[in-house]
Amino acid sequence: MARLSYVELPAKTTGPLIDFYTGAFGCDFTDYGPDYAATTTNDVELGLNASTDAAIAFLLPLFQVEDLEAALERVIAGGGTITVPIFAYPGGRRFHFKDPAGNELGAFVAEE
DSSP: OOEEEEEEEEOSOHHHHHHHHHHHHOOOEEEOSTTEEEEOSSSSEEEEEOOSSSOOSSOEEEEEOSOHHHHHHHHHHTTOEEEEEEEEETTEEEEEEEOTTSOEEEEEEEOO
16 A cells, blocks of 8 residues: 655755754755755655756655556556656656646655
């Protein structure tokens, strides 16, 4: 069973958001380069995306799955629309989709 385990926020730069979420909620971030940082608590993680080449426009909830290709097939079969095909990033692979109501989400698999 998949679980909602990651929420990614768009950002112009990660620094001010890291300061905000650390100060307001005690979050502890790991930097993954100049334009991405994330919490790594093994609970629901929070990612800060300031990327120019992989930018997101809105909050992006992500489901962690065991088989990414099977999840993609189930999304399509259920009436979802793929908005970003499967791509690799440091630590895994994912895709984005819109559900039948037009909400954008993603699914990912963690890889080492």
